Amino acid sequence: MGLFSFSKDSGDKAIDTSAENKVNASTLMNTIQSYGFDVKDLDVEIDGDTAKIYGTAADQATREKVMLTVGNTKGIAKVEDKMVTAAPAPEAKMHTVASGESLSKIAKKYYGDAMKYNVIFEANNPPLSNPDKIYPGQVLRIPEL
Template sequence: MGLWDFVSSLKKKLGGKSAPAAEAAKQMADANARAAAFQQIAVDWNASIHTEIQRTGLGVQGLRIEAVGPAVKLFGTVATQADKEKLVQIVGNHEGVDTVDDSGVTVTGPSGRPSVFHTVVASDTLSLIAKRYYGIIQAYPTIASANQPLIADVDAIEPGWIVRVPAIEGISYTTKSGDTLGSIAKAMYGDPAKYTVIAGANASVIRDPNVVEPGWALTIPVLQALPAPKMA
């Protein structure tokens, strides 16, 4: 994609001892001292990033990491667009990293639709993030799944985390006894009046919007497309 902007003082603290050192280096007035400090920090980042990649099982071939100050450029080969985004996410979640340039990473498979990265704030929940990007409150498991193992508990996300929000068309829902299109729309969208969206997306199943039978497999479509990825 290009150059990702991850400037934040509240990131998940990956990178071990390099985290406070990177923030201190940014404040150095002497350019030579700053460059020397970041040379050592880059060594620490490199080791930590490789460790995190091994921990997550992400398949990256020929990974090379170049850092100039708080700017990191990546080189290597991955199989999918999602793997490329996960690599960017791992690097961007290292405290002290301001930008990540992934233009040197090659994807061997289909590129797919890009995700967006969201920086968690104190008031966020996964449901609110899902509502913001998809319009679907109950799409939060999709975001949790896309961010394993960072998100181990869907009820515990921390301010400053950079999470991937993958592009989707919608989610699936199996109707149960007592459901109405209005009740489903309220649970999914927070608005029972949006039952018409569900009815329209499932016209081959729903003949009468007043009749919902248990066991129907419905598609709950997103209400809006993802915004363009935020680049530096």
């Protein structure tokens, strides 16, 4: 997939950082594994505010969710995706949440129907656990219908 940029200061604060206020690679790996993502040979390396992710994801959706889990972490500005997929598929669109947006507004923009917000919610769950709790700067997967 390549190199992706994220908002370093608006990421998920729920993922614990080290005493130096830097993201810890093992903490990110534990978070990814706690979500139950099917990734073989998972490895995460941190270099400053850039994370590199390695492994074989079961499918494209899993690959994208892992990348977003890491990128939407406070302290991460870039994610270099070095994963491969066991079952290649087209990539989903990515959307960076703007101030005042909701999943309904985003669904209306991409699908023409605000009631399809649940498609976006399910495509980002986990780590998104509540459709009403998105924040500006967060990057979301927008799958094809």
